Amino acid sequence: AVLDPDPLSPAGRVSHHHIQTAYTDPAGLQQLSDRCVAVTTEFENVPAQALAQLAYARTVSPGAEAVAIAQDRAREKSHFESCGVPVAPYAVIETPVQLAVVPDDLLPGILKTASMGYDGKGQVRVHTQAELAAAWADLKNVPCVLEKMLPLQLECSVIVARGADGACVNLPVQRNLHRDGILAVTEVYEGNLPPALVERAVVAAKSIANGVQYVGVLCVEFFVLESDSAAARTLGGLVVNEMAPRPHNSGHYSMDACDVSQFELQVRTLAGLPLTQPRQHSPSIMLNLLGDIWPDGGTPPWAQVLALPGTHLHLYGKATASKGRKMGHLTVTGASAAQVHATALQAAGLLGIAAF
Secondary structure (H helix, E strand, O other), X not given: OEEOOOOOOHHHHHOOOEEOOOOOOHHXXXXXXXXXXXXXXXXXXXXXXXXHHHOOOOEEOOOHHHHHHHOOHHHHHHHHHHOOOOEOOEEEEOOHHHHHOOOHHHOOEEEXXXXXXXXXXXXXXXXXXHHHHHHHHHOOOOOEEEEEOOOEEXXXXXXXXXXXXXXXXXXXXXXXXXXXXXXXXXXXXOOOOOHHHHHHHHHHHHHHHHHOOOXXXXXXXXXXXXXXXXXXXXXXXXXEEEEEOOOOHHHOOHHHHEOOOHHHHHHHHHHOOOOOOOOEOOOEEEEEEEHHHOOOOOOOOHHHHHOOOOEEEEEXXXXXXXXXXXXXXEEEXXXXXXXXXXXXXXXXXXXXXXXX
């Protein structure tokens, strides 16, 4: 059963029951509760109070508190710090007084709305105090967080699954490439990142999950800093960016490259089944398929793409393609990282996706 206000909801269209109401509609939530024994979300901006209401009668994971933390950048950063995980230097801006005392050493920085920001939305780069004030005004003076811009080498993410009994497992650490604030490419294979960095990222992600007694699948995204930078020496080279309380784009490859996918892990946490450590059996690269690659009035050359060895196409059933909209993903698997990279580049060329 799926509760989604969208009449063309892809999940709703393939479910047995599509409850088409607002996320906070009491009657809709009651219908969902009546039809389910356990409830989860795949979208972090579902109001936390809806999950809290469902939790009175049903198993709900992730819990409302974890989702509420992920929905508020200020609370999220405070949670990361309480778990002993470094974050970029930042300031919370909710009032003109807080704006006036922002220290100059946080500039240049990125001003981010505290809530409802994802895929690069609600974010403005600022270099001076004047630009900061103008950007906050443009964002309608909503609560924001200013993060100091750091010298980044790359981005990575860790997906963990934690059960109600505290058992916690993880997928391999994913190396990610973002373009215009949207995930474009995920590379997962042995040697994609230094082993010491991999170990630190996994420990940090599990600490973040344990710190809120999380149940379900959680993605934690990190920035890897330039190794010779002052920030890397101060912060240890790895800082947490944000967490997503749900299965995540960067873990989609697990459907084709691992013996247990992130989606099976989510089901196991809901059903109280044992969590086994996933094993990646094939090197993999995932290409995010945005509406940008759909030609006017046509479709991308799927037949040519699927003729390449080790390609796995997943389309999400969305009715219309538009710029920046996630329409699906392509996973490439193979015997070696070099083979997978070469095939992924061929696929990207066929689809009009920039090389990486």
